[in-house]
Amino acid sequence: MRASKILRICGVDVTVKYSDPGDWAPGGQGRANTADFSITIKDGLPKDCEATVLLHEVIHTICSMNGLSFDRQETEVSVLATSLTAFLRDNDFGFDSD
Ligand SMILES: [Zn+2]
Numbered sequence: 517m518r519a520s521k522i523l524r525i526c527g528v529d530v531t532v533k534y535s536d537p538g539d540w541a542p543g544g545q546g547r548a549n550t551a552d553f554s555i556t557i558k559d560g561l562p563k564d565c566e567a568t569v570l571l572h573e574v575i576h577t578i579c580s581m582n583g584l585s586f587d588r589q590e591t592e593v594s595v596l597a598t599s600l601t602a603f604l605r606d607n608d609f610g611f612d613s614d
Pocket of ligand 1: 572576590593
């Protein structure tokens, strides 16, 4: 199982954990919990799928931290996550170069 990592979201350290899917709804690939500032991602997902799931949970976290009702609208969150993952993958921002 992969080691957890910390991502800073809206200035808050959020722990990203990789786990078996047994502790959430069948078919689920991730979840966000702002009670303890954690995101859980299903371990072993293909890289592109993992990126989309992570971004999906980051969007949930941002919405929840900021009191946006958008947090409960799964379709909108999914469309944003899928679209933003493709946007980040398909464009070169030069973030890696000096
Ligand atoms: Zn969701």
